[in-house]
Amino acid sequence: MKKGVALVWFTTDLRLRDNALLHEALQKHESIVPVYCFDWEAMQEEQFGFKSMGPRRLQFLLESLADLQHSLLGFNAHLQIIMGKAEEVIPRIAKELKISEVFAKKEVGSYELSAQASVAQSLNAIGVEWTTTSTSTLFHPNDLPFGVRDIPEVFTDFRKRAERDANVRREFPVPTEIATPDLKPTLLPSIESLLVEQPAADSRAVMTFKGGEQEALKRARYYLLDSGCLSNYKETRNGLVGADYSSKFSPWLALGCISPRTIYFMVKEYEQLHRANDSTYWLIFELIWRDYFRFAMKKHKAKFFKKGGIQNRPPKTSDDKNALLSWINGKTGVDFVDANMHELRLTGFMSNRGRQIVASYLCNDLKLDWRFGAAYFEEQLIDYDVASNWGNWAYLAGVGNDPRGNRYFDVAKQARQYDAASEYRKLWLGIK
Ligand SMILES: Cc1cc2nc3c(=O)[nH]c(=O)nc-3n(C[C@H](O)[C@H](O)[C@H](O)COP(=O)(O)OP(=O)(O)OC[C@H]3O[C@@H](n4cnc5c(N)ncnc54)[C@H](O)[C@@H]3O)c2cc1C
Incomplete structure (x- = not known):
């Protein structure tokens, strides 16, 4: 028998198709309250001198929320977009709306985990059930042939065993019905109301990314x-x-x-x-x-954010602020690096090849602390993802999951191989 009202806490699952949280909540409960906590303070927090979210990702997030809001409205369900910290918002709504269970995705980042721990604690204190579910990977963690603690340290070992032993689970369909209590619509903040300037478009961008x-x-x-x-x-x-x-x-x-x-x-x-x-x-x-x-x-966990990474081997680094600024502003004098850094700053995107090259350059040539690079990427990238970003950076800095240790990319050789006709450098550096 279905029981009471559930709260579905949307964070980085802004979709209806193949949404395990939504599916489980609707299976178990008569109605659901869809909630997104818009923690503007956290989005502006700084680490290593960079914001956690730049204007391009903010815009993409707002577009994605608008799309989710619109899709839910098709079911007569109002997405509750509430400004504030999840630690305060979720328990408050749970109490106000007599929620019996809160559904959230399983997180991996330190910041997200600590926010969830305090939400769970407050819910526990008021007798509300707390359920987390894995939602964002191709392989469900329960289908892997090893537990989290035994995940191989080398990608190839992980991949081969996962491919051999795990199947990809079927998708959850888009729900056919979403019952909600009588909820008032809430307003999605506009980029202007957050006092953020609309980011300028650059005609050289790989494409226009629209969220949703x-x-x-x-x-x-x-x-x-x-x-x-x-x-x-x-x-x-x-x-x-x-x-x-x-x-x-x-x-x-x-x-x-x-x-x-x-x-x-x-x-x-x-x-x-x-x-x-x-x-x-x-x-x-x-x-x-x-x-x-x-x-x-x-x-x-948090080892991925430490200078020594999961290897616990902090590299010797310089703290040359000017070198960091030259990297950020595409003024190192190394044209392939500079072209990539312009693309990132002006569009919020960079190719995988470019990311590897500029990260290697920061670590191996400028000998800067890799975490400055990771934090700058976090601010700038439209596609920032905590595990992909910090994991790749640690890997390239030689303190992550790489059996070969430090990865050095010879920039001149890379440019000859991947930009032989200088098409890319001409595009971004304006060289004729
Ligand atoms: C220093 C550095 C930082 C990075 N930061 C991020 C980040 O914050 N967010 C992010 O999504 N990716 C990150 N990547 C991985 C990769 O560069 C991007 O996923 C990819 O360039 C996105 O373009 P695409 O979707 O066209 O990729 P495609 O080549 O089309 O790949 C398809 C998908 O596979 C996944 N993928 C591909 N390569 C990787 C990889 N190396 N690691 C993890 N996933 C991968 C992505 O989800 C991608 O969308 C980073 C890579 C490096 C070297």
């Missing part, structure tokens, strides 16, 4: 099913210019506007319709990297 589940599904259908891009992904994925050299799914995946399982099953659909090849496999391979960083963070 509908846009995510549109991009996924285009890239995976309609355009034929997927069939060459393995050959094009190290590209630098344009929308289609890689999927550009990352911003939507980061906010959970789409789930990796939805992407996986679209790839399978393509394979059924056409054929499987190295490229169709490689897209899934990349999603497994994403899983890996998330599980590794679950295992090592």
Whole structure:
């Protein structure tokens, strides 16, 4: 028998399709209250001198929330967007609306975990049940052939065993009905009301990223099913210019506007319709990297934010502030690095190849503390994801999950290989 009212706490699962939280809550309860806590203070907090969220990601988040709000409205359900800290908002609403159970996603980042711990404690004090569920990975953690504590330290070991022993679970469908108590609509803040200047568009950007589940599904259908891009992904994925050299799914995946399982099953659909090849496999391979960083963070927790990383081996670094500023502003004098840093600052996106090169340059050539780079990326990237960002940075700094230790990228060689005709550098540095 279904019981009482549940609260579904949306954080980075801003979608209706394949949403385990929503599914479980609707299965168990007569009605649900969908809530998003808009913690503006936390979004502006600084670490290493950088904000946790820059204007481009903020805009993408607002668009994603608007889309979720609109989708829920189709069910006559009002998304409750409440300004404030989850630690205060969730227990308060739970009390006011006589909620019997709160559903939230399982988190891995230190900040998110500590916020959840205090929400859970306050709920416990008022007798409200607290349930967390895994929602953001391709493989469900319970299907892996090892527990979190035994997750291999080397990606290839993880991937091979996961591929051999775990199946990708079926997606949860979009609900057919969402019953809610009588809730008043709430207002989504506008970027102007937050006193943030609308970020300027740059015509050289790889594409215009618009937040929300509908846009995510549109991009996924285009890239995976309609355009034929997927069939060459393995050959094009190290590209630098344009929308289609890689999927550009990352911003939507980061906010959970789409789930990796939805992407996986679209790839399978393509394979059924056409054929499987190295490229169709490689897209899934990349999603497994994403899983890996998330599980590794679950295992090592706050170590990922320490200078010595999970290896507990802090590198010797310089604190040359001017060197850091030259990197940020694309003024190192190394054209390939500078071009990438301009792209990031002016658009909020950078290719995977570019990210590896500029991160290696910061760690190995400028010999700066890698966490300044990670924090700057956190502020700038539209697709910022705690595990993917800090995990990749630690990996490149030689303090993460890499059996080979420090990864050095020879920038001149990389430029010859990946930008032989200087197309990318010309685009961003304006060289004729
Ligand atoms: C220093 C550094 C920082 C990074 N920070 C982030 C971040 O904050 N958020 C983020 O989503 N990715 C991050 N990445 C990973 C990767 O660069 C981006 O996911 C990718 O460039 C996004 O473009 P795409 O969606 O077109 O990727 P595609 O090549 O089309 O890959 C498909 C998807 O696979 C996943 N993926 C691909 N490569 C990686 C990888 N190396 N690690 C984890 N997942 C991967 C992403 O979800 C991506 O959307 C970082 C990489 C480096 C080297």
